[in-house]
Amino acid sequence: MMRSLVLFALGLSKVAYAAVIDQELDEGIPDTGLDTGPWTAGQVPPIAQMITANDFQIAAKNSMRARDYAYFRTGVLDEITYINNLNIWKKIRLNGFSFSDVSDVNLATTILGYEFSAPFFFAPAASAGRAHPDAEASIIRAAGNAGILYVPSISSTLDIEEKAAAAVDGQIMFHQQYIWSNDTRLRDELARIEAGGFRALFLTVDNTGVVGVRSRYERFSNSGNSAHSSSFTIEALNHLRTLTDLPIVPKGLKTAHDIKLCAELGFPAVYLSNHGGRQVDGVPTAVEILLDLHLQYPEVFDQIEIYTDGGVRRGTHIMALLALGVRAVGMGRPPIFANVFGEAGVTRLINILRQEMITEMMNMGQADVNHWFGNTTFINTRQIELEYFGAPLSVPTSSTPFIHPSPPGGSGSASNVTAKRGTMYMAMD
Ligand SMILES: Cc1cc2nc3c(=O)[nH]c(=O)nc-3n(C[C@H](O)[C@H](O)[C@H](O)COP(=O)(O)O)c2cc1C
Ligand SMILES: *[C@@H]1O[C@H](CO)[C@@H](O)[C@H](O)[C@H]1NC(C)=O
Ligand SMILES: *[C@@H]1O[C@H](CO)[C@@H](O)[C@H](O)[C@H]1NC(C)=O
Ligand SMILES: *[C@@H]1O[C@H](CO)[C@@H](O)[C@H](O)[C@H]1NC(C)=O
Numbered sequence: 337m338m339r340s341l342v343l344f345a346l347g348l349s350k351v352a353y354a355a356v357i358d359q360e361l362d363e364g365i366p367d368t369g370l371d372t373g374p375w376t377a378g379q380v381p382p383i384a385q386m387i388t389a390n391d392f393q394i395a396a397k398n399s400m401r402a403r404d405y406a407y408f409r410t411g412v413l414d415e416i417t418y419i420n421n422l423n424i425w426k427k428i429r430l431n432g433f434s435f436s437d438v439s440d441v442n443l444a445t446t447i448l449g450y451e452f453s454a455p456f457f458f459a460p461a462a463s464a465g466r467a468h469p470d471a472e473a474s475i476i477r478a479a480g481n482a483g484i485l486y487v488p489s490i491s492s493t494l495d496i497e498e499k500a501a502a503a504v505d506g507q508i509m510f511h512q513q514y515i516w517s518n519d520t521r522l523r524d525e526l527a528r529i530e531a532g533g534f535r536a537l538f539l540t541v542d543n544t545g546v547v548g549v550r551s552r553y554e555r556f557s558n559s560g561n562s563a564h565s566s567s568f569t570i571e572a573l574n575h576l577r578t579l580t581d582l583p584i585v586p587k588g589l590k591t592a593h594d595i596k597l598c599a600e601l602g603f604p605a606v607y608l609s610n611h612g613g614r615q616v617d618g619v620p621t622a623v624e625i626l627l628d629l630h631l632q633y634p635e636v637f638d639q640i641e642i643y644t645d646g647g648v649r650r651g652t653h654i655m656a657l658l659a660l661g662v663r664a665v666g667m668g669r670p671p672i673f674a675n676v677f678g679e680a681g682v683t684r685l686i687n688i689l690r691q692e693m694i695t696e697m698m699n700m701g702q703a704d705v706n707h708w709f710g711n712t713t714f715i716n717t718r719q720i721e722l723e724y725f726g727a728p729l730s731v732p733t734s735s736t737p738f739i740h741p742s743p744p745g746g747s748g749s750a751s752n753v754t755a756k757r758g759t760m761y762m763a764m765d
Contacts, residue, residue, distance in 0.1 A: 357394050363409075364419050365390040365649070372398060383677050386684055389649040389670045396467060396673040403556035404466040408672055411613035412548035417621070418613030421647025424621040427723075428656050429716040432700035441694050441703040447664045448536055448583060448605055448641060450508045453483030454690055455705055456654050459609075459645050459666035460512035460538060465493030467675040473502040475671050478682035480504035485664070486671075487538050490514050490525060500532030510536040512587065514543060515576065517565040526580045537580060538607060542588025544568055548615040573601070585643070590619050592628040596636055605641035605663070612646060612668045622646050624724045626660040627717060631729055637661040637710055651692025660717070661710040
């Protein structure tokens with residue numbers, strides 16, 4: 337502020353004002369000491385200053401048109417769910433264990449049977465071109481070169497064929513689809529997605545008929561009609577399944593009930609999401625619904641893969657969700673904000689997240705991501721349970737289950753979550 341005033345006093349007001357952005361007050365994200373004072377409003381800052389996923393959001397706020405930033409940033413109504421997504425991590429305690437060999441770190445895993453270099457992916461987020469002229473192509477290339485899954489939105493800046501053409505050699509992508517009320521359009525796009533080589537469909541089912549009332553963005557534009565079907569029943573869902581050979585993953589489930597339902601309907605995976613707090617204000621966070629699922633339908637974790645997202649900004653957030661039984665964790669806003677730097681920004685974001693995971697996993701004593709899935713020994717979620725259910729779910733009063741040292745060579749099956757779960761409700765023997 338001082339600096340701007342001085343420049344102004346010197347008659348240098350054409351030199352744009354420094355952008356002083358209060359990360360905590362303005363954006364609800366933790367202050368980690370990023371100094372925006374020397375930045376020039378309307379320009380991207382030096383990429384070397386991007387140290388955390390949240391830094392890219394501040395860079396985007398500083399450099400994007402106000403209406404475009406508002407479109408990316410907005411939640412629905414009072415953004416209670418949006419903020420809760422970002423804050424739920426404050427109530428989780430991680431249990432780290434000493435005395436283990438963490439010299440061999442592994443983040444690689446499979447998502448829907450395909451191999452990726454990490455258990456996080458980039459979620460569908462519309463209109464990437466608002467951040468960078470390369471639009472989705474820079475996210476595709478960064479993800480492809482890093483072996484990370486990206487699932488572009490059907491409401492992308494680029495069309496389906498352009499996205500397919502932007503893929504790097506051997507890159508596996510899934511594609512998102514909405515249930516358009518125009519059936520011709522729906523079928524036409526499904527065929528083009530298949531022809532484009534995308535391996536699976538994230539079918540978004542939380543956006544029926546209308547988009548949420550996104551007040552922050554409505555200051556620039558009316559939300560209005562989404563052109564999505566408003567009568568998407570189980571019958572319609574079953575009919576849609578006959579229209580494509582691609583595996584379908586329903587995205588935007590927001591209750592344990594709907595997850596159980598989709599498991600019973602035979603989907604290979606489901607995607608638990610509140611759409612980044614953009615559809616219904618007041619719906620729970622993914623962590624709360626995962627706890628509910630553990631309570632009501634624990635068998636589901638063994639039947640299908642579960643993906644989730646919402647407010648994930650740190651390696652530790654990914655680790656907490658894996659420990660709760662999730663197979664892969666999505667991020668919507670971080671890559672589209674990082675994309676103000678184009679491919680280099682998205683690559684840097686991936687490296688930041690990978691490094692955070694590697695470092696924290698090593699420091700917690702378990703450096704193979706395949707030992708994290710459903711391994712609730714790593715987390716204590718009782719503060720959330722107490723708030724959400726009125727009482728902690730777990731019977732034992734120990735904050736950290738006792739773990740017997742494993743016999744040499746007896747590390748167990750990486751993909752078997754049955755044995756790993758259960759620790760939440762009963763004391764380890
Ligand atoms: C700007 C923006 C556009 C989005 N567009 C879509 C979309 O086209 N299809 C979809 O299924 N989800 C969409 N989402 C939701 C994301 O896939 C994801 O669920 C959400 O962003 C996760 O929360 P996060 O942004 O806190 O990571 C969008 C989210 C944002 C922020
Ligand atoms: C429905 O979609 C088709 C294919 O995209 C398009 O040609 C047609 O104009 C659409 N119909 C309406 C009523 O929008
Ligand atoms: C869960 O984590 C603990 C602590 O590191 C470890 O001892 C145990 O082997 C893990 N369980 C599985 C099934 O990987
Ligand atoms: C997982 O482990 C449980 C308990 O040891 C066992 O009953 C089950 O058959 C295993 N499932 C798979 C898929 O390996």
